[in-house]
Amino acid sequence: MRNLFLFFREHYFYFLFLLLETFSLILLFNYNEFQGSSLYSVSNAVSGSVNSMFSGISEYFSLRKTNRVLIEEMAKLHSRIPEAFYTTDVNVFYKKDSIVHLEYKYISAKVISNSTNKRNNFLMINKGSMHGIENHMGVIIGNKIVGQVVSVSAHFSWIMSMLNKDSRISGKFKKNNQLVNVEWNGGSYRKGQVKEIPKHIVMVKGDTIITSGNSDIFPEGLMIGTISGFKNAQDENFNNGEILFSTDFNSLGYIEVVVDMMRKEKEELKESFKSQ
């Protein structure tokens, strides 16, 4: 027994190293399980308050750009209100409540931390569960996609950017509705990869890829990007292409979180089928 003690005392450095290294790796690889747990809430709250302080300062440097975006957005909205139309027929704007249901609601929030230079990039925004944000909601800027919510605390949300190895967006060709997957394999933050394009699809540079609406995260028809290059594989069933993202991930100021009002209904429908 005494020898055992001595043995441990002599080699404690190795044991302590193994203990700490194992502990770090457990934390790292259980990342998904820990999401939403107290550890992540604490981490969100701490980094959120520091980041919002810092972004409060850096916000001033982009005021001009933010203003321009807001004015553009306002002009776009102004052109949609009924007063902007020349009404030829009153019935055009008459909508019965039982026909039109609100399906998507948008919550605007400010980005307080963002990165594009890591292999796995995340954003933090200054709104959280208090404002109705939940996990797996989509995040957009204008009509372009940004990512999805992966962790929420009371005042902040943590968003997995499209620039992440775990990010996989279901998209489609605007011209013929062919489904594809959009991923990002590191490198430049302007370019991603389009996977699983069926062989018979004829691609041209500049083809638009939009969201498919299949994933319950994004509504259909949001811009992902345009094809900037492709390779015709010889021996495989699918071609791969390169996509130029419409979103400029390096200059995100204010974004919107998409709340799918009918998500519960969609999920219940899927569940009821599974349980049959």
Place this chain on the structure above:
Amino acid sequence: MTSRTVFFNIIRFFFLIFFQVLILNHINLSGYINPYFYIYFILLLPFDTPKWMLLITSFILGLSVDIFTNTIGLNAAACVMMAFARPFVITAISSGPESLLGDTPSLKNQGLKWFLYYAIILTLIHHFTFFYLEIFRFSEFMATFVRMLLSSAFTLFLMLISEYLLYPRGK
């Protein structure tokens, strides 16, 4: 270890964490390079730091940076690995007792060659662990390797600048 050394190390600990998360994490050179300069703290711990303290402070250092980047465990694992290697690296590159002059490892006391070996080996160990744990697949081996080397070079560059600024030679 005097209380003065302890005090300076505590200040350095917080300074490097905030420098890392508030400034360096926002640096974006050609979308590839991201320096992890905060590990300078581990390099500068005094020679007579107890080994257990070396591991535990490195772990806390890594975890603190992790909390700000929401990568719990990633920096911690890389830092613990680096701290574990530190005593072996010091033994391996030191030829005699005269190379362990002074309280803490520095370019001024140990000379350029010694310090370069010391910093390069430990930075590479840290960055290697960090980048391959972050990606955790071998399909992007070469791309990750380039990123690792470029980032290491940048980190080392910052370390050398600080060495020359904080401890000017020839006094």
